[in-house]
Amino acid sequence: xxxxxxxxxxxxxxxxxxxxxxxxxxxxxxxxxxxxxxxxxxxxxxxxxxxxxxxxxxxxxxxxxxxxxxxxxxxxxxxxxxxxxxxxxxxxxxxxxxxxxxxxxxxxxxxxxxxxxxxxxxxxxxxxxxxxxxxxxxxxxxxxxxxxxxxxxxxxxxxxxxxxxxxxxxxxxxxxxxxxxxxxxxxxxxxxxxxxxxxxxxxxxxxxxxxxxxxxxxxxxxxxxxxxxxxxxxxxxxxxxxxxxxxxxxxxxxxxxx
Numbered sequence: 023x024x025x026x027x028x029x030x031x032x033x034x035x036x037x038x039x040x041x042x043x044x045x046x047x048x049x050x051x052x053x054x055x056x057x058x059x060x061x062x063x064x065x066x067x068x069x070x071x072x073x074x075x076x077x078x079x080x081x082x083x084x085x086x087x088x089x090x091x092x093x094x095x096x097x098x099x100x101x102x103x104x105x106x107x108x109x110x111x112x113x114x115x116x117x118x119x120x121x122x123x124x125x126x127x128x129x130x131x132x133x134x135x136x137x138x139x140x141x142x143x144x145x146x147x148x149x150x151x152x153x154x155x156x157x158x159x160x161x162x163x164x165x166x167x168x169x170x171x172x173x174x175x176x177x178x179x180x181x182x183x184x185x186x187x188x189x190x191x192x193x194x195x196x197x198x199x200x201x202x203x204x205x206x207x208x209x210x211x212x213x214x215x216x217x218x219x220x221x222x223x224x225x226x227x228x229x230x231x232x233x234x235x236x237x238x239x240x241x242x243x244x245x246x247x248x249x250x251x252x253x254x255x256x257x258x259x260x261x262x263x264x265x266x267x268x269x270x271x272x273x274x275x276x277x278x279x280x
Contacts, residue, residue, distance in 0.1 A: 030057045031064040031078040061085025073101045080107040102147040159233045167216045176201040177215050194220045236274040
């Protein structure tokens with residue numbers, strides 16, 4: 023997966039280069055440090071990659087830092103943000119807080135304070151990323167089924183078996199035999215207790231795993247298809263698109279740019 027990106031937006035060349043040099047030295051290649059001379063150049067970068075942390079000067083020509091942040095937010099991007107300013111402007115600070123800026127640093131910026139602010143911001147970004155990841159991958163109906171207290175032992179065993187063997191070919195009869203029930207009775211009982219058909223549950227479980235792998239690994243679509251129990255990538259792509267509205271490849275790409 024791609025490394026995380028920090029973008030510095032400042033129209034003062036000396037400040038911009040100094041910040042970049044400090045963060046390049048600090049990050050030791052852990053993060054990609056980019057720099058833009060104004061808001062418009064910053065937006066061009068946002069349109070081509072995911073920016074995890076934006077460090078922006080408030081006062082820039084044409085588009086100030088808060089206008090840049092508003093535009094970024096309106097476009098659905100959610101980077102963590104640090105604001106830089108040469109002026110202790112209370113109104114700017116209030117607006118920055120309202121927009122969710124995590125820190126407001128006054129110029130000239132002390133290197134150690136900058137690094138501390140960036141480290142704190144990246145910790146916040148990581149927490150936000152985890153929350154966003156769970157939101158994208160979680161399936162509410164599966165969550166309700168797996169935490170339902172009224173499941174009978176055969177259905178509990180069946181669900182556990184499905185969860186443990188989602189990467190293998192599975193049929194309703196296989197699972198019914200495993201829990202010692204007639205296939206027709208098992209199918210009706212499963213639907214009654216989970217409010218999902220056996221096939222719906224299995225598909226949802228496989229797609230939940232597929233989304234997790236798309237977001238957290240660099241596995242190919244073919245590899246993910248096999249790990250989620252599909253015999254061919256073509257069939258996996260068809261099922262994924264029918265349920266999610268986009269192909270697995272587009273799902274991964276759009277998630278990376280969000």
